[in-house]
Every structure is written in structure tokens, then in C-alpha cells.
Amino acid sequence: MEDILTLERVSKVYEPNITALDEVSFSVKRGEFLFITGPSGAGKSTLLNLIFRAEKPTSGEIYFEGRPLSSLKKKEVPFFRRKIGFVFQDFKLLENRSVFENVAISLEIQGIGEDEIRRRVLKILERLGLSGKETQPVRQLSGGEKQRVALARAIVNRPKLLLADEPTGNLDSRRTEEVMEIFEDLNAEGTTIILATHDEALYAERHRRVLVLDQGRLLNP
Amino acid sequence: MEDILTLERVSKVYEPNITALDEVSFSVKRGEFLFITGPSGAGKSTLLNLIFRAEKPTSGEIYFEGRPLSSLKKKEVPFFRRKIGFVFQDFKLLENRSVFENVAISLEIQGIGEDEIRRRVLKILERLGLSGKETQPVRQLSGGEKQRVALARAIVNRPKLLLADEPTGNLDSRRTEEVMEIFEDLNAEGTTIILATHDEALYAERHRRVLVLDQGRLLNP
Amino acid sequence: MRFLKRLFLEFRVAAWAYFTATLVIVLGLAVFSFFGLVYSNLNYFTQKVAQELVLNVYLSPRITSKEVKKITSEIKKEPLVAEVRFLPPEEVLKDLERLFEEKELLSGISPDFLPPVLVVSFKDPFRAGKSLKELSLRLEGLPGVFKVQFAQSWLARLANLRRFLEIISLWGLFLVGLTTCFIIGLVVRFSLSQRKEELEVLSLVGATPGFIQGPILVIAVLQGAVASFLALLLVYIVKIYLDRALLDFFPGFQGGLVFWNASQITILISGVVFLCVLGSYWASRRYLRY
Amino acid sequence: MRFLKRLFLEFRVAAWAYFTATLVIVLGLAVFSFFGLVYSNLNYFTQKVAQELVLNVYLSPRITSKEVKKITSEIKKEPLVAEVRFLPPEEVLKDLERLFEEKELLSGISPDFLPPVLVVSFKDPFRAGKSLKELSLRLEGLPGVFKVQFAQSWLARLANLRRFLEIISLWGLFLVGLTTCFIIGLVVRFSLSQRKEELEVLSLVGATPGFIQGPILVIAVLQGAVASFLALLLVYIVKIYLDRALLDFFPGFQGGLVFWNASQITILISGVVFLCVLGSYWASRRYLRY
Numbered sequence A, B: 001m002e003d004i005l006t007l008e009r010v011s012k013v014y015e016p017n018i019t020a021l022d023e024v025s026f027s028v029k030r031g032e033f034l035f036i037t038g039p040s041g042a043g044k045s046t047l048l049n050l051i052f053r054a055e056k057p058t059s060g061e062i063y064f065e066g067r068p069l070s071s072l073k074k075k076e077v078p079f080f081r082r083k084i085g086f087v088f089q090d091f092k093l094l095e096n097r098s099v100f101e102n103v104a105i106s107l108e109i110q111g112i113g114e115d116e117i118r119r120r121v122l123k124i125l126e127r128l129g130l131s132g133k134e135t136q137p138v139r140q141l142s143g144g145e146k147q148r149v150a151l152a153r154a155i156v157n158r159p160k161l162l163l164a165d166e167p168t169g170n171l172d173s174r175r176t177e178e179v180m181e182i183f184e185d186l187n188a189e190g191t192t193i194i195l196a197t198h199d200e201a202l203y204a205e206r207h208r209r210v211l212v213l214d215q216g217r218l219l220n221p
Numbered sequence C, D: 001m002r003f004l005k006r007l008f009l010e011f012r013v014a015a016w017a018y019f020t021a022t023l024v025i026v027l028g029l030a031v032f033s034f035f036g037l038v039y040s041n042l043n044y045f046t047q048k049v050a051q052e053l054v055l056n057v058y059l060s061p062r063i064t065s066k067e068v069k070k071i072t073s074e075i076k077k078e079p080l081v082a083e084v085r086f087l088p089p090e091e092v093l094k095d096l097e098r099l100f101e102e103k104e105l106l107s108g109i110s111p112d113f114l115p116p117v118l119v120v121s122f123k124d125p126f127r128a129g130k131s132l133k134e135l136s137l138r139l140e141g142l143p144g145v146f147k148v149q150f151a152q153s154w155l156a157r158l159a160n161l162r163r164f165l166e167i168i169s170l171w172g173l174f175l176v177g178l179t180t181c182f183i184i185g186l187v188v189r190f191s192l193s194q195r196k197e198e199l200e201v202l203s204l205v206g207a208t209p210g211f212i213q214g215p216i217l218v219i220a221v222l223q224g225a226v227a228s229f230l231a232l233l234l235v236y237i238v239k240i241y242l243d244r245a246l247l248d249f250f251p252g253f254q255g256g257l258v259f260w261n262a263s264q265i266t267i268l269i270s271g272v273v274f275l276c277v278l279g280s281y282w283a284s285r286r287y288l289r290y
């Protein structure tokens, strides 16, 4: 199978002297389920941000479906991002909007019909145990509930690539199991998944490729 | 040993009909190390918020050192809060200020001398692996780094009671070990600790009292 | 339909910010248009007062009516002149008597001693004012003209007053205009900066700039239109009040103050709308992350 | 020392917000104080022009100087009167000649026909204006007074102009004042609402309201003082410019425009400081969580 994503000697340096990523190179095959792990501050979130083009690398190049991200024009960025779902570590939800609106937003921007949106959003909310919370503003949710809303928003539009940054950090073990099951289902349907986590239990016994980052360097390329 | 904290049939209802806590009663002895666990949305954070008087219970009474919190005047609240350290689940840091300033703030408000502040803050930052990050603004930190800053701020003024809401959710296992060690040390020095978490590994094999919340109700009072 | 819903949502989420921002714009604009009003009315008012000022051309006594006609047509050729009126000596005496408000004072004067007068009024007294001296010299050179005289001191005084008011109003208008522009821009920016995170998040989940800014810009248009309409309404109410108040002081006062005309109103409203849209556009653009 | 450090920190963290807020306040205030200035100068100016208006008391011809003295002292008793000047008939003729600007016109009039005149000037012509008619009737009743006459129409015209300007300036001042207060309050609030979370966090870690609000309020004081100082400076510069400009139009103009006096400046500055402090206090209080 061909590569959906390729990183070539990607570095990210924050001024003045923080090297968050140091010449990272790897490829991800279409349909792969990849774990990225490493201690706190290793550069996991930075790596996902670069892939999502929320930030630009200091040097090196990232290819998505064969196309270098540096060649993306500003106008193309939103359309590029629609192909990718991102569960942010700090959720990045619209705090004053309802749970439903937060999830629906990623379908609305694509001009999908209202009924279709309603059906898909309610289905995913139910699967994540958020039924009954649809109209509650996100700011009133518990930490775990917010995390699940962020997850719902990332997967509701069935992205080609799912980036999940610590998606179970606020969830109890039963919910974590459920979420991992959802990930496995999505992966089985063809979604490529990159999951950043420090929780060894998540990838243990799963026999997936695991990349280990430490101080911005890839320990097992 | 006498009770430092007593809850009597404490309920918290969010309008219109969310019962976050339902007649919870328990006591905490001075010097105890208590775990509160339960699934996402069980009411753990709500419980800690009520003890900290960030919110007021709908009914019931909370006694801290024998004094009912409902009798606290507005003017007394800040002085009450200084006796308690709180690691918030969403950190609640000053995003635009440096790591040092964020930790120092809880000493500054008490009018402690600058040298003393410097000494204590640097010591705790070192112990939490944040040396070298002192001048970095918090908004630039990684998730786990933020969590450790929040922790540092909560314990730097050696509170009588430490409330920790999911204090290791963003930390890798080695850091989690270190943090738990710090908690044990503090507890050994006499600090009462209430730690809310969904991570069973945290309290397994520790032989501490564990309260289990589910849908706002205490399963093992 | 869909867009309308999003518009409504947009408004609902930030209703307070939009409301206060609009209020500030209304007040700023009201001040601005009020002073515009003052400026144009002062202009109009002094103009009208000055209109009463005339040039008196004293003719030689016992001049023939043919000569008078010739001089009259001569004067009428001047581009500034609006009207020329002939006053025979008897009328001049009556005028003098009116001036002194008592006949006995002038009982020693007989009409024979008095020259007939041509009373010349001007289209634009203030513009005329500048070249009046020149003109009067020229007229004095005409045969049959005895003496040209005008209430120069009063005209000068009025003209000066007008210049003074003009400079002050223009400075005021400039200051108020600058402030209004600045405040509109800033308020729009402040009210959007409160939604920094929202805009950031929207741009991160793949919304196009058009999708995010669309409702914001449409609301900016509405905001600008509503604000300028309200401001004009407010000033119009003040104008009506002033009209009444003025009737008490100027018994002869008629027709009311001058208000902005249709094209000025159009310019004002579209200027404000443009400012709001531009402000919103720049402010919201800052928070998009592409 | 410690507090100063925190003050500096406070400023550093929110420098942009403080800077723009101050700028808005400066502009709003400049507009306000500019129009205050205009108002007091219009008052002063029309007052001065009106001062030139006098009441002419024509006396019976061939009146004795003793009678004149008696009438003069009689008139001087009136509380409104500033000065009484005696004009013998020869002077009256000269005045008339000056009015007509040509001796020949009045060649038929001999001084014997003309009465001597007492020229009465007033302390406050506009206040006098209202009771002038009454006064002139009373004076006419005095023995030896032939006729009382004054340039009523001009005085009335000027008085009306003044009333008109007064009403307009007062409305303007009111509108600008309201707007300025409102904008200061809002801008202070907006700039603090951007720091909502910071204030919330501080109150959650056990800081007292005094600790949190102290630097904010001190900065509000500085902000108000600096803003009103800059606004006054700006207006003062405009005033200097206007002084120069006015010299061109009013050749006799001297001494410059009236500027705010010390006590007015004090009131203005302390009012603004008060407004800033009050606004900051209320705005920051909203975000404390106790």
C-alpha cells in the first residue's frame, strides 16, 4: 500500500533555543494505525500540529498523499484540514456553544444537509455516551465529557487521517476501552490513525507500530 | 485524630435538572490520603469544587476544621483558600505569564519575601522536572508541563489540605511515579490529600481509602 | 436560509458585544453628525444675516432718470450683484428717520439736500465682501455717482465671526470624525477579540475564511446601517427640538434648521458601513490560523 | 517596591489594551474639552462684541450742564450701567459724519439742530438687553431727556445669535460628555474583559480583592491622569493654532482664546480619573470569584 504521509528530516525549533523536534523522518501507510509515545515534552503534540499544518516546520518537508505541505496555498489549507480529524490535547472546543453545535460544525462547513448532520451527529454522540447532553454548553461539561465531544467532532466527518493527541487522558478505563474500539472500527473502515499518548496500556497488546519520541528525536524510526 | 473535613448530605443540582452530587456524606481525617474515583461525569470535580468553595452546594453542609463553609464571609474566602492547594483538572494557569510567576503567585499573595519565594519556587520546579522552563510563558508549554506547573502552584505554599483533580492525566508513567512520590512525601509531612482520578493504577496497591462516586452518589461511604 | 440561521446564531452568541458596540457607534456618530449640522447651519445662518447688508450708492442730487438707468445697468453687469433698487431722496429721508426713530431729530434736513440712492444687494455677501472695496472704488468712478458707502464694519465683523466659527467647526468636525473612526474601529476590534478563540477553532476545523467571516461581515453591515440610522434619528430629534427653541429667540425665524440632505445621508451611512465592515474584516482576519 | 514591580508587571501583561484604551480616552476627552473651549469662547466673544453697543440718551438742546450732571448721576444709579459719557452736539455731528463717512451729505445740518447725547454703556449687555426697554422708558421720563435710542435690532440679533450658539454648544457638550463617559466606561470594561480568566484564576488561588484590584486601580488612576493631560495638551495646541489663525481675521484681536482655568482643569482631570477608577473597579469586580 502507498504512503499517505511522509516526513523527511522535519525539525521544529521554537525561538530562541527550544528544539521541539529534531530531524524526524518516517512514513505512514494508508490504513495504518500508528502510536506515537514518549515522555512529557517529547514533541508529540508538536509533531501532530505540524502534520495538521497548524504550525510550519523550521526545516524538512511533510508530504500528505504525495504532496508537500509547503506547497499548500493559504486558500487550500481549510480544504486540506477537512481531510484530517484532530483530537486536540486541550480540546479546542467552542466553549459557549452546545455539544451538538460543536460536533455539527465540522459537517456544516462542508455544506452537508441539516437532516444528514442531525442523524450523524446524534449517532456519534450516542456512541460516545453523550446522549442527553446535546443542548448543554460545552463550558459546563466535565473534563471527560469535553474530551469525548472533541473526539466526536474529529471523527464525525469520516476523515482520511485521524490525529488523536492524548484522546483518553481524561477517561476512565471503561470509556477508554470504548474509544479504542471506535478507533479500531474506523481503522477497519480505512481511516489512517496516528495516536499520540504516554499511556503504555493503550498500545500494549495491540501489535501496532509504535514510534517513540524523546526530546524531539525519534528513537525507533 | 480529628476530622479536618466533613460533608453532610451535600447535593449539587445544576439547573434545570442535572444532579451532579446527590446527598454525599463522608469525613476526612487530618493527615489522610483519600482517593475519589468514578467514571467520567460522576461528580468528582464538582465535589472538589464544593470543598474549595469555588461553588456552593445546593443543600447540605461542608465543615472544614469544624467550621461550616456556609458561614464564611466573602472577605474570608481568600484566606480560607490559602489553606488549601488545588490542582485543577483544566489547570487554570495564567497563560501569558511565565512558569515562575505562575508558581510564585500563591506565595506572593501571602506577602512572603522575594528571596524565600525564589528559593521555594525553584526547588519545587526542579523536583517536577521543569528546570530551564522558568521564564517560558505557560501558553507555550506542553500538556504535561502545564499539569506540573499547576501542581507546583498548588503545593508550593504547603497547604493543610491538597485537592488534586486528575493530577496525572497528562503525564507519562515515570512522571506519574514521581508525582505520587511527592504526594506521599507531603502526606508524610502532615498534608491531608484528596485525589480525584479515574486511573485505577494510581490507587491500586496503595492501601488507601478509596471513595467511589457514580452519577453523583457515593457507592462506599 | 442556512446562512440566516448562522447569522442569527452569530448574533446570539455575541449579542452583548454587538449591542454595546452599536451603542458606542451610535453615540460617536451622533456627535459627529450633530457637529456637521452645526457647521452647515452656522454657514447658512451667517449667510442669511449678511444678506441684509447692502451697498449704498449715493448719486448726485438732481440726476436724470436716464442717467440712473445707465448706472443701474452698469452695476448689474457686476457678477456678484444680486439686485439694484432705486431710492429717491424722499425715501432716503424716510430711511434716515427710521434709523433715528424720531422725525424731529432730522427736522432741519430737507430732501433737496439729500441725494437719491441705489441700494445694491449681493448674491454671496461674504465672497462679495472681499472685493467690495475694489467694486466701490470702481463704482465711484462712474459719472453721476456721488459716493459709495457700505456698512463695512458690520460686514467685516460678521464675516470674521463666520470665519471664526467655520475654523472652529471644521476643527471640531475633524477631531470628532477622527475620534469616531478610531472608536468604531477599536470597538469592532475589541468586541471581536473577545471571540479570538472561537475564530481560531473554526479555522482549525477546516472552515474557509468566507464561512467564518461571512456572518461577521453581514452583521457589520447591519450594525453600521442601524447605528448610523439611529444616530441620524437622534440628531433629527435634537434638530426638531432646536427648531422649536429657536422660534422663541428669532421671532422671524422660519423653515427650521438645515438637516443633512439625501446624498449626504447616503454618504454618511455607507461610510460607516464601510468602516464597520473593514474593521470587522481586519479584526477577524487576525484570529484566523491558516 | 514590591507593589511597583507588580504594577509594572500588570502594565506589561496588558500594555496594548491599556495603550489603546488610553488613546480612545484621550480622543474622546479632547473632543469634549475642545467643545467646552468653543462654548466658553463663544460666550466671551459675543459678550465682547456686544460691549460695543450703547444706549444713546438724546437730551433737550441747550440743556444746562448742571441738569446734565443730575441726569448722569441718575443714570449711574442703575445697577446695569457701566459708564456714562457726555457728547456735546458738535461731537454728535462728527459721529453722524463718521457714520455717513462723507461730510457733504450732512452739510445742511447745523450743530444747533442737534441735541447733546449721553452715551450709556453696560456691564453685561445681554442681561441688560432684557431690561433695556424698561430702562429706556424710565430714562425718557426724566426731565431734560428728549429721546432714548439704542441699536436694539443689532443687539437683539447678536443676542439671538448668542443664544443659538449657546444652545447648540450646550447640546453638543452634553452629547459629547455623555459619549465620552460611556466610551471611557466601555473601553475600560472591554480591556479588562480580555483578562477575565486571569482575574478569575487569581481569585481562585487565594488572592484578596485588594491584591488583585490594587494595581488595576492604580493604573486606572495613571491612565485617567495621563489621558486627560494629553487631551488637554492636544486642545491647547489647537488653541494656539487658532489664536494665530484668528489674528489674521480679527486684526484687533488680542490676548488669545480663553482656555480652561486651573480649577476647571482640576475638575476635569479628577472627573476622568474617577470615571476610570470606577469603571475599572466594577469591571474587575465582575470577574472575581468568591
Ligand SMILES: Nc1ncnc2c1ncn2[C@@H]1O[C@H](COP(=O)(O)OP(=O)(O)OP(=O)(O)O)[C@@H](O)[C@H]1O
Pocket: A014, A015, A018, A019, A020, A038, A039, A040, A041, A042, A043, A044, A045, A046, A047, A089, A198, B139, B140, B141, B142, B143, B144, B145, B170
Ligand atoms: N509555542 C511554543 N513555544 C516554545 N516552546 C514550545 C511551544 N510549544 C511547545 N513548546 C515546547 O516544545 C516541547 C515539546 O512540546 P509538545 O507539546 O510537543 O510536547 P508533548 O510531547 O506533546 O508533551 P505532553 O505529553 O506533555 O503533551 C516542550 O518542551 C514545550 O515546552
Ligand SMILES: Nc1ncnc2c1ncn2[C@@H]1O[C@H](COP(=O)(O)OP(=O)(O)OP(=O)(O)O)[C@@H](O)[C@H]1O
Pocket: A139, A140, A141, A142, A143, A144, A145, A170, B014, B015, B018, B019, B020, B038, B039, B040, B041, B042, B043, B044, B045, B046, B047, B089, B198
Ligand atoms: N456548570 C455546570 N452546569 C451544568 N452541568 C454541569 C456543570 N458542571 C458540571 N456539570 C455536570 O455535572 C456532572 C458532573 O461533572 P463533574 O465535572 O463533577 O464530573 P467528573 O466526575 O469530574 O468527570 P470527569 O472525570 O470527566 O472530569 C457532569 O454530567 C457535568 O455535565
Ligand SMILES: [Mg+2]
Pocket: A044, A045, A046, A089, A165, B142, B143, B144
Ligand atoms: Mg502534548
Ligand SMILES: [Mg+2]
Pocket: A142, A143, A144, B044, B045, B046, B089, B165
Ligand atoms: Mg472532572
